[in-house]
Amino acid sequence: MTKHQIEVITSVERRRRCSREEKERLVAVTLEPGASVCEIAHWAGIHVSQLFRWRKELCQIPAPFFPVEVVEGKRQAAAVQAA
Template sequence: MTKNQIEVITSVERRRRWFREEKERLVAATFEPGASVSEIARLAGIHVSQLFRWRKELCQISAPSVPRLVPVEVVEALPVPASLTEPPPVSRPDRCGRSASRQPCQRARDDPRRACGSS
């Protein structure tokens, strides 16, 4: 038979008030290497979501006030360069399956008349 510790509440309790130092101590414990947030919350007698909420509140970095909408100035477009208007050249594989832009195949180096790209 296992023994479990049971807490019996005999009076009407209000919400527990946590001092900032206690919250900071518990939150700092969650950042220790190998720490389990669930285990720390269980040992403190709080729900894990409460501990995550404290982490979020205490670790919040105040960001500078940045406007959400930024003014944009539209200027006249520059002409498109000619190199972008023409499609790129298509390299077709030769009879050996090599791209024509690469080194010639061994047959072409041995005898240029037998190059893969020539008939």
């Protein structure tokens, strides 16, 4: 009878932890003209969907709010002309 060595893999590869600076750097590279997100993700060793998720999270820009004054009648036309 022959003995064979068997390797048991008990877990999947550990998750990488990227700093915010590294995420921002990779996202900035994807925003350059002609950049390929797929190529950048492959080069960085991460999944494409992860890079798109970082882009979504880091590129959120809150909608600006502007003060509004509600006026009636003829004063409304004057307010529009003054702006």
